[in-house]
Amino acid sequence: MAPLWVSRFGDFTSKDGEFRAKMYSLDAILSSLRRYFFPDSLTRVELSIRAMGGHLGLSLRLYTTIIQQQLRQAFFFGSDVDTLFHFLPAVLVVALASYMCLEEPLKPQYGGGILINPQFNHGLKGWSRFGLAQIEERVSKGGNRFIVAHSRNQSDDSVSQKLYLYKDRLYTFSAWIQVSEGNVPVNAVFKTATGLTDAGTIIAKAGCWSMIKGGFTVDVSGPAELYFDSKYTKVDIWVDSVSLQPFTKAQWRAHQEESIQKVRKRKARFHALDTDGNSLPGAMLSVKQNKASFPLGCAINSNILNYAAYQNWFASRFAVTVFDNEMKWYSTEKSPGKEDYSVPDAMVAFAKRNGISVRGHTIHWDNPSEQPYWVNALSPDQLKVAAFRRLNSVVSRYAGQLIGWDINNENLHFSFYEDKFGQNATAAFFQRAHQLDPNKIMFMNEFNTIEYKGDSKASPAQYLEKLREIMAYPGNQGPTAIGLEGHFDVPNIPYMRSAIDILASAKLPIWLTEVDAAKDPKQAQYLEEILREGHAHPAVQGIIVWAGWSPGRCNKLCLTDDNFKNLPTGDVVDKLINEWKSSNVVGITDHNGFFEVPLFHGDYDVTITHPSKNTSMIQTMKVTPQSLEEETIYVKVYA
Structure with a gap:
């Protein structure tokens, strides 16, 4: 199957799995790079490009494209130019890691950061076994040294390194992993005094190296131990080019500001x-x-139709919205065959009058508990007829009026339609939606992909794998985007960044579609951290806060009280709206x-x-x- 990013470039064609590309001169590439680097560093760029292109057998044109898009993200890491060039190959491979597996791993980011002997060039120095695994150094045919944990009986039998972590630091982590057989998930874990912290997950493969990328913070300073975990104990775990780099909060914020200036x-x-x-x-x-170009918006519900103060408060702030429940199937067809679009029609009209764009949410929802009550009595064939009748109805009604559609909500966690009429159910929904509204963006919308690193169902790798399946289905070459709900508890900002980095490799628009944070005394702080990280990331093209107002109650996140006086969270949003436009x-x-x-x-x-x-x-x-x-x-x- 063609990687997603290949299908996005017009110069590429595919034949029998072989990708061919039009070649461009190195001078053209270096010219494109001049605004990123000092002229006296271009020799090192040339060497990196040639090494990577020769190593993977890909064209310099492909690497030009990747560099142009990805080096903005490199500046997230706040490195001086020497450090940036030191990890340049790893920066490039962030764009490829989810799709490609390499014969040899690349050098560690940041030279390994605070880890000892990250490339195993000094034997096993700094490393030891974790659990009852046996560990040994091995050397590839090309002379690359790496470490192998074998004779594993428990999931955490692996290789480890002890270190000290600080609670006021934000840590980015990466490593290159291979397994002895099959394709199996491998986790990077840090054991601390307060418990276990997952740093990232990868589906590791036999015969080639895959990059695991993640991030985390810790609650208290103290000793810690890095190890790797896989419940598949029959496989040996190979590890190389490991990196752990800490940043202060001030450094992290500075990186965000630098990225904003650039993107x-x-x-x-x-x-x-x-x-x-x-x-x-x-x-x-x-x-x-x-008017600002970056879409920052907020969800609304039917209360917007009945409260003028709500209308005025909302329309004075937001350029984009999504409806809580009013466009969902269980709201528009409460009884079979009896459709009622009067409420969403009125809400769309309100948005149009005020120049507010609308995301369509949602055509279908894969959660079995979120269906119209009456569909449970249908046979699979009857359900298919009803489901496509619903899709045809809602998309045809609002075709050309919305900026995009969530097609089958949360289809990584749930599988209602797949269980009823086959594994391609979501892909078939995408196909029909593209036919009915061909110029609008179709979203795959999911939770816990950036919020929580421990949810293996919705990891960035799993998200991209599912998205590849959908886009490979006939007729699904139309506009497509990545929707990340963003229902955070206490945000893990380093992991959020690393997850978006991986997803950005698909070269598709990314939206944070339903952002909220834990109902906590620090909720306003958490919300600000999430919004700042999203806005600063080059791949994110829009953010919607999940905070529709209802009189007399507040579910998880509210921006205003019943008198439409801002709460602290509303003050955060107003502050960022003003900050993200030119005075x-x-x-x-x-x-x-x-x-x-x-x-x-x-x-x-x-x-x-x-x-x-x-x-x-x-x-x-x-x-x-x-x-x-x-x-x-x-x-x-x-x-």
């Missing part, structure tokens, strides 16, 4: 001119943002008539005045994400 903003260079086309030094420019910018053009400023993506009014003029002129402009060819947007303004 959410763009430099605008204004050139003030008079009506004859002459430059105007000393002209005053006022730049006002009218009114005023500047004076230089002696050549130029003024330059970084601006958030979005729509702007630009007002220009000059001491020699008695009038001012207003122009509109749009700041879009930068292209590789044009980092700065150039704007001519006339006075």
